[in-house]
Amino acid sequence: MEKYIHARHSVYMLTYHIVFVTKWRKPAITDEVGDFMVATAGRLCMGYGGELISGETDRDHIHLLVSLPPLLTSHGKLYSMTTNLLSSLPCP
Numbered sequence: 001m002e003k004y005i006h007a008r009h010s011v012y013m014l015t016y017h018i019v020f021v022t023k024w025r026k027p028a029i030t031d032e033v034g035d036f037m038v039a040t041a042g043r044l045c046m047g048y049g050g051e052l053i054s055g056e057t058d059r060d061h062i063h064l065l066v067s068l069p070p071l072l073t074s075h076g077k078l079y080s081m082t083t084n085l086l087s088s089l090p091c092p
Contacts, residue, residue, distance in 0.1 A: 007069065014067060015065060016064075016074070016078065018081070028060070036090070037089070038062070041066070044084055048068055048080075050067050052065075066081075
């Protein structure tokens with residue numbers, strides 16, 4: 001990843017650290033679910049024109065470091081990514 005990203009009318013470097021935590025921090029995230037969520041987050045970031053820099057999972061939380069362009073508000077990006085990521089989880 002370059003230090004700054006040059007677009008047509010802007011130069012930016014927007015990185016977001018997103019943490020998804022299970023309810024009451026119960027250890028509910030298996031290796032399979034963690035890998036699926038990191039891969040899906042990477043696909044969603046590419047769909048928004050950004051990239052997934054890092055994705056780490058643990059039994060009760062997931063860390064994502066993403067770089068996204070300034071096309072939407074931060075709240076809109078995160079809300080959309082959260083709903084798309086959680087709705088794509090396979091139900092048990």
